[in-house]
Amino acid sequence: MAELGEFAAWARRPAENVVVISELAAKRSARTVNRMLTAVMAFYEFQGRRGSSLARDLVVQTRGGRGGYKPFLHGIAAARPRGRAVRLPERQRLPRTLSLERVAAVIDCQQRLRDRFLFALLASTGMRVGQALGLRHEDVVSWERRIEIVPREDDRSRARCKGGARGSVPVPGELIRLWSDYMHEEYGAVESDFVFVNLWGGERGRPLSYAAVNELVMRTRRQVGFHFTAHMLRHTFATLAYRDGVALGVIGAVLTHRSRSSTLIYTHLTAEDLRAVLAERGVLDRVADLLR
Secondary structure (H helix, E strand, O other), rough: OOOHHHHHHHOOOOOOOOOOOOOOOOOOOOHHHHHHHHHHHHHHHHHHHHOOHHOOEEEEEEEOOOOOOOOOOOOOOOOOEEEEEOOOOOOOOOOOEEEEEEHHHHHHOOOOOOHHHHHHHHHOOOOHHHHHHOOOHEEEEHHOOOOEEOOOOOOOOOOOOOOHHOOOEEHHHHHHHHHHHHHHHHHHHOOOOOOOEEEOOOOOEHHHHHHHHHHHHHHHHHHOOOOOOOHHHHHHHHHHHHHHHOHHHHHHHOOOOHHHHHHHHHHHEOOOHHHHHHHOOHHHHHHHHHHH
């Protein structure tokens, strides 16, 4: 265990043969070091399953079961080796967002209706890229202005629907009109049950891939002149919804979060947010009066 702790310290140590004039930042972040430790512990768990004495001090033998009750045949069931957790505390990273002006720039620079609809969908619903790529025509309930998120076993788009959560997302009428234009002007008679498909080059009608979306994002970055990712549109949607007073439970339902803790990350407030609230309540004016 001591050696593992020393390894974690080494992984965080600044570069060697450097004269320190001021305090140096760690060479690797806590998150990177924890990923390294996970890989190391996986090796020791493997050795523990093989009965190696090398892993004896780092791997504990545990039996299945949760809670205060012992499972059936607790004393007979084979023990499972599990690595003792050694982790560095990680600093929570706040989600990166875009201004509404930049979101509009991303959408407006798209020349193709399919691409315009994709970015508009992500921005107006907070949908994950994998959820969008996995959409079928039957999921777009246009007459009720909503889109169903349905996890499926047979997912030929190879899009990963994180968490496997099902959801029903309300959408604005403008998005439905954009979808309709895309269907009539570009999609046409393509035989596919996927909403997002390849229409230019390659196999026409093939489900759009993550790689294609990444290429689209990179092209768009060069056009708009600023960095962004498709997932930042999800963060932007949720952050703006929270600032507008939407309850966390509603935001979590739209984002198909399984846990409330997943939604809490969007409760971060900037200095401008705090200033606006304090000014609205007259707090800043009262403080200013004391200084006059």
